[in-house]
Each structure stands twice: as C-alpha cells, then as structure tokens.
Amino acid sequence: xxxxxxxxxxxxxxxxxxxxxxxxxxxxxxxxxxxxxxxxxxxxxxxxxxxxxxxxxxxxxxxxxxxxxxxxxxxxxxxxxxxxxxxxxxxxxxxxxxxxxxxxxxxxxxxxxxxxxxxxxxxxxxxxxxxxxxxxxxxxxxxxxxxxxxxxxxxxxxxxxxxxxxxxxxxxxxxxxxxxxxxxxxxxxxxxxxxxxxxxxxxxxxxxxxxxxxxxxxxxxxxxxxxxxxxxxxxxxxxxxxxxxxxxxxxxxxxxxxxxxxxxxxxxxxxxxxxxxxxxxxxxxxxxxxxxxxxxxxxxxxxxxxxxxxxxxxxxxxxxxxxxxxxxxxxxxxxxxxxxxxxxxxxxxx
Numbered sequence: 072x073x074x075x076x077x078x079x080x081x082x083x084x085x086x087x088x089x090x091x092x093x094x095x096x097x098x099x100x101x102x103x104x105x106x107x108x109x110x111x112x113x114x115x116x117x118x119x120x121x122x123x124x125x126x127x128x129x130x131x132x133x134x135x136x137x138x139x140x141x142x143x144x145x146x147x148x149x150x151x152x153x154x155x156x157x158x159x160x161x162x163x164x165x166x167x168x169x170x171x172x173x174x175x176x177x178x179x180x181x182x183x184x185x186x187x188x189x190x191x192x193x194x195x196x197x198x199x200x201x202x203x204x205x206x207x208x209x210x211x212x213x214x215x216x217x218x219x220x221x222x223x224x225x226x227x228x229x230x231x232x233x234x235x236x237x238x239x240x241x242x243x244x245x246x247x248x249x250x251x252x253x254x255x256x257x258x259x260x261x262x263x264x265x266x267x268x269x270x271x272x273x274x275x276x277x278x279x280x281x282x283x284x285x286x287x288x289x290x291x292x293x294x295x296x297x298x299x300x301x302x303x304x305x306x307x308x309x310x311x312x313x314x315x316x317x318x319x320x321x322x323x324x325x326x327x328x329x330x331x332x333x334x335x336x337x338x339x340x341x342x343x344x345x346x347x348x349x350x351x352x353x354x355x356x357x358x359x360x361x362x363x364x365x366x367x368x369x370x371x372x373x374x375x376x377x378x379x380x381x382x383x384x385x386x387x388x389x390x391x392x393x394x395x396x397x398x399x400x401x402x403x404x405x406x407x408x409x410x411x412x413x414x415x416x417x418x419x420x421x
Contacts, residue, residue: 078141080396086287122160131171188358206349237279245387255408282375345417
C-alpha cells in the first residue's frame with residue numbers, strides 16, 4: 072500500500088508516520104509538509120507543498136490512500152489567510168486526490184466541527200456538524216465537513232473517512248502546543264505539578280481528550296480497513312473538576328466562562344497570548360462524544376487514558392519537549408522565544 076500523508080510533520084502526523092513505517096502492509100509513504108524535516112526515515116519520501124497554492128495531483132499519483140492532516144491554527148490575526156489554507160486548501164486536497172484516482176481519503180476533522188450541545192449527553196456521529204459560530208477553528212472544520220458532503224455525493228467510488236478526535240495531546244507536541252495556544256510569556260516552569268495549587272475551571276468546560284498516538288492508530292485502521300464515514304475518538308474518563316484535582320493534586324478555582332472569555336479576549340488583543348476568545352466558547356459549547364462506533368467498527372482501543380494523556384502534556388510543557396520537525400522542534404520560537412514576540416504573538420507562524 073502506498074500512502075500520502077498531508078501535514079506529516081505535526082502532532083498527529085509524526086505519530087502516524089511512525090505507525091505506518093512499522094506496518095508491513097504499507098510499502099511506501101509520501102510525507103507532505105510546507106517545511107520539510109531533515110530526518111531521513113525508512114519508507115518515507117518527504118515532499119514540500121503548500122496545499123493552498125501548489126499542484127497537488129502529482130503528489131497523489133499511484134497512491135492507495137491519502138490522509139489529510141494539514142491545518143493552520145496560527146496566525147490567529149490573519150483569518151483570511153487561515154481560511155485559505157484550512158477550507159480552500161482542503162477542497163484542493165480532495166479534488167486533487169479524486170483526479171489522481173485515489174481510492175480512500177481519511178480526513179482529520181474534530182469535535183470542533185459539531186454544533187453546540189449541553190454537557191449531559193454523549194453525542195454520536197449523527198450530531199449536526201454546523202460548528203460553533205464564534206470560533207474560527209470550529210467554523211472552518213464545519214465548512215470542510217460540508218465540502219466533504221458534496222465531494223462524497225460527486226465521488227461515491229471514493230471511500231471517505233472522517234476522524235473526529237477530542238483534544239489531542241502527546242508529550243512531544245508540547246513545544247508546538249505552547250506556541251500555538253500559550254505564547255512566549257507563559258514560562259515552562261509554571262507547568263510543574265507542585266506549582267499548580269489552583270486551576271481555573273467550570274463544569275461547562277468539561278471535555279474529553281485523546282492521545283495523539285491513539286488518534287494515529289485510528290487513521291491507520293481507517294486506511295487499512297473496509298470502512299467509510301465518521302468516527303468520534305475520545306478516551307475515558309471525562310476531564311472534570313474532580314479529575315483535574317486528582318491528577319494534579321490541586322484545587323479547582325471555579326471561574327465563570329464569561330470571565331474566562333473576557334480575559335482571553337483582552338490578552339489576545341493586547342498580544343500577550345495567541346488564542347482568541349472563540350476557543351473558550353468552543354470549549355463550553357462543544358459536545359461530549361460517544362466513541363463507541365470507532366471501538367466497534369475500527370476495533371480501536373485507546374492505549375492512554377485521560378489522566379495519562381494530561382500528565383504527558385504537562386510534563387512535556389515543563390520540560391519543553393519536542394521532536395525534530397519544523398513545527399514541533401523545541402527551539403522553533405527562537406532564542407528566549409524572540410521569534411514569537413517579533414512576529415506579533417499570533418501575528419505569524421514562528
């Protein structure tokens with residue numbers, strides 16, 4: 072099997088490349104990225120491409136499956152540019168794969184694609200994917216879901232799989248996650264478990280997480296199995312105030328989501344951090360997912376529970392963990408994070 076992974080050097084992509092390299096049914100892998108890593112890997116051919124601009128059809132020639140992971144979260148102050156990559160770039164990936172005769176497309180959707188829901192009911196894959204209007208990330212994920220609806224109608228011969236994971240973390244993604252969501256002014260030592268006596272939280276922020284390697288395994292199973300359609304991915308237990316207190320030996324400070332949204336909005340506008348307030352609204356409105364279909368049809372069984380996943384992330388944040396790819400390397404933000412500051416904290420990719 073020949074597989075093309077678009078967005079191969081990020082959080083999920085690096086885990087997927089590792090799993091595919093170990094799979095005897097996968098003969099070759101094309102790893103597509105905007106910035107290429109220097110590392111050489113067995114079975115892997117690296118190719119540079121910008122999905123919003125470059126000719127993608129030649130990259131997919133002869134491929135049995137394409138996994139589309141490429142997605143932009145920053146620069147959060149350039150919404151037209153981000154939309155061009157996320158929405159139009161995704162459309163270009165799907166159309167190029169169709170023209171190249173690819174038989175299967177696996178797309179990295181998200182819990183963020185779903186319409187608002189309360190936190191009392193687990194929602195399966197039939198829940199509407201209209202997004203959270205105040206979150207650009209959610210709007211873009213919902214827009215791509217709509218594009219895929221039309222694409223599947225036009226191309227019934229192509230098996231399309233949509234993977235919708237919860238918040239996705241691993242230790243080696245910590246440096247990238249810090250740059251994307253916390254910015255240069257949050258010190259790494261702050262994530263020491265012994266220095267977290269109070270953690271702001273609210274029941275409306277109850278959420279789910281999943282380890283990046285478990286998500287990558289779902290991508291692999293989707294490629295190799297006779298499946299199509301959408302699959303929710305989340306591990307147990309739910310991330311609640313009680314779980315946070317047990318995991319970090321800390322007390323939860325109950326904070327109104329409106330206050331948290333206001334703080335996020337003010338600090339984003341002042342360029343103290345790169346995350347606009349829409350992320351808070353997505354956190355309070357996104358549904359809790361029922362992941363039973365993935366377990367039943369993909370035979371997917373996560374190897375990391377929620378507590379282990381959260382501990383990996385905080386340990387990685389404290390130790391500035393990363394790996395040798397451009398988006399995930401430890402020093403991507405520059406010396407003393409000067410590159411992040413110089414480019415405006417959310418104003419450009421470091």
